[in-house]
Amino acid sequence: MGIRIALAGNPNCGKTTLFNALTGSNQFVGNWPGVTVEYKEGKYKGDKEVKIVDLPGIYSLSPYTLEEVVSRNYLIDEKPEAIINVIDGTNLERNLYLTTQIVELGIPVVIAINMMDVVEKNGDKINAAKLSEEIGVPVTEISALKNRGLKEIVAEAVKAAKEAKPQSPKHRFDGSVEHALAHIEELCLHNIDDENVQRWYSIKLFERDTKIQEKLGLSQDVISHIEKDIASCEKEMDDDSESIITGERYNYIGTIINGCVKKASKGMTTSDKIDQIVTNRFLALPIFAVVMFLVYYVSVTTVGTWATDWANDGVFGDGWHLFAIGSSKYADAADEFTANQLIVDGYDIYVEENGSEPTGDFDYPVEDEETAAVEYETATLDDYAAAKAYVEANEEPDPANYGIWIPGIPVYVESALDAINCNDVVKGLILDGIVAGVGAVLGFVPQMLVLFIFLAFLEACGYMARVAFIMDRIFRKFGLSGKSFIPMLIGTGCGVPGIMASRTIENDRDRKMTIMTTTFIPCGAKLPFIAMVAGAIFGGASWVAPSAYFLGIFSIIVSGIMLKKTKMFAGDPAPFVMELPAYHWPTASNVLRSMWERGWSFIKKAGTIILLSTIVVWFCTFFGVVDGAFTMLEEDQIDHSILATLGRCLAWIFLPLGFGDWEATVASITGLVAKENIVGTLAIIYGASGDVYETMRAAFTDASGFAFLAFNLLCAPCFAAMGAIKREMNNTKWFWTAIGYQCGFAWIIGLIVYQVGKVFTGEGFTFGTIFGIAAICLLLYGLFRKDKYNK
């Protein structure tokens, strides 16, 4: 039988980094508590018989939160063959508190002092040999990040597991505590063979741990008897039992630290100096706003756009010039040809409209590529003559003449299908359905990768941990806890782990509220949709993507304040204790690995559920009933499609939000399967009428476009996240309450954005604006009404 070695330690001491290094796994590592909420198993790279178990971080074996229960139960019930107690070397005192409890479990323990590289850099010294002697277990210095001491620590753990001789804890409590413990052992624990385990249970019973009382099945008589022993000790020591144990443990740790640790005395570290600015009471929030604005601006508008334009117009479009050689010359030639062609076309339009040739200057229409706005320019008859001569003398420029031209995937696919005489229906399915739909989603991969690089960097360098600290200060003013912000940080990647991270919140009401609001933060899957709206409706405006992020935070704060004033969520905010890790440059491999993992999961999704969805959407778009007969539709008949019929049944819901047409309605609904589907669906539907972006731009105004964005950002998340909400709520009523609240809140925000936004975008004050103002009043009432339930 193999050996199971559990990694146990405080949150954020490097257990998952050690687990990844030992097993070769790629579990997500974060520098805030709650990244690991359930235990994970993996095989040790050096010996497949050795199984490594990564436990959620805990501060003690007296559990308060769900993930702490997971860790304690594993250690007590599963009894691994050995425990590697991972200790953060930069904070020995706090970490040893758990150690003093782990060594009482009756399981062989070895201690790994992690982050020794940082300890040495700080100039501190730890006498590992002395520490080992004091605690009575082997101690090894390691650095999980730098792969230092890893083989040694596993070898020690395997040796301890094979010997199967748990160390006896060296620590003894005060005489009166030991007296009470002896009484408890004699009273109800004498049938447990292992003396160490007897002692651990007796300490827990002394601390009045109700879960242990239930586990041992103690009768009321026995509990009353134990209570007498505890009360007698408490009277003698003038403190409550739990505080007595905690105090004694820290006294013991204090003596160990004095003998084993030498701190280099120095002033402020670089991290402290940075924190003076970054977490400053006045500067913290503006800095956070600027950082997140830059992240989304660069990801979606600059670097991301260049890459996404290449992916959309090149790889999934007509094609591209290799290394962009010849692109600018081709663009100049194409612009010149188009400019002349527009004058010639304008002349023809004039003749058609007026029935005669112009006798002097004439106006001709020019459409702006970015905004689709049509403006009129004036040409003279000489201009027309020159343009006509140019158009007659030159053919439309061929990109292949300007460099090495690589056709896009649709071009190759179409050629291949034509070559084998493929049926038009199947060709339409592949080109207008799968390639257009999946291609539209995959086209945003470069933007996502850029965003993921930034997020990975901010997480790994330690800044995101500060954001939780900054937000706690703000949240607390409104009766919320900064703990609620941790799931939201995790939710920027994917809502599912974000929802699961809410387990770190002890207060059940706060936990439920956090689950309800976590998915307001735009996850990675929403990025293609945000980028599409920014590009198509707002001409690539730089403010759109950051505003989506800030709208998410705004919605969380507003929801938190309103919900806290209701009977369901009233109560004091949970305390938030979090250690801020020192700033450090993350390794390039870690950042790139994090980016790739997130990006790859997106690509996999495009190849599975998005692909299937595009087939269904294509079928429902291009088939329908015309003149009483079910048939395949021409592009100008898709108003008769199955999708159009279904969409019209529900479009009335979105009419007050400004996008009450069937196209936007079905896109919002398919987004419930996976948020990327909004992009795929719009690409298929609008693609049927010509250029996707141009058709989309014509379908929305600025106000209705942003209302469409706001609604889809805030409404119920994808089915996977809904499943996570159902699991975490563990109650059907609460699940539907959460989904109902999200959809209702999204609808109200969409209503305000459209109805009030119309006034500011030149559409004027309408009857609907009154409802928009009423919705604002409703939100203000929810925010500022008297708080009856919280003191």
Added chain:
Amino acid sequence: MGTFIVVAILAAIVAAIIRSMVKAHKRGEHPACGGDCGHCGGSCGCH
């Protein structure tokens, strides 16, 4: 013939995707979450 081959390939791809999704569902995964286990704090619970 060309159409038949394309339809057969397409059907095989769709069948493979559905099969993988059904298998994933039996393992407790949800296809829409992309199986991003590395980032999932509770990956042992649902995947």
